[in-house]
Amino acid sequence: MTSTHDAYNPKFQNNIHFAHNYNGKMYGEYYTTIRLHNPARWIKNGKYTIFLGGIYQHEAQVKEILSFQLRDMSNMVAFIDCGRSAFAATKLIKTLYPLADFNQERMCLICLKKLI
DSSP: OTTTTTHOOOOTEEEESSSOGGGGGGSEEEEEEEOOOOOTTTTTTEEEEEEETEEEEEEEEEEEEEEGGGGGGGGGHHHHHHHOOOOHHHHHHHHTTTTOOOOOOOOEEEEEEOOO
């Protein structure tokens, strides 16, 4: 999860920025991220450059995308993505996207595969 700057700036269109490596998830071959739903930005089989704390990590490919309302996020999704309950993850997401209207905006769980 990260701030919205990369979702709206074409310069960052193929970059995904992470502030934290929750659960150490980025060490695996597959991992997830929860972002604002944006079909023009998040494309199945699309390739992205991954940064953690501003430092290049690797290239990754989107394998699956699951769209959902934030209020419907399950504990399972939250635990897998960031190691927190759905309640705690929702609070975190709302701080990352302070201008989002979560009654209107959808989220998406994106499954990435590390390309080596």
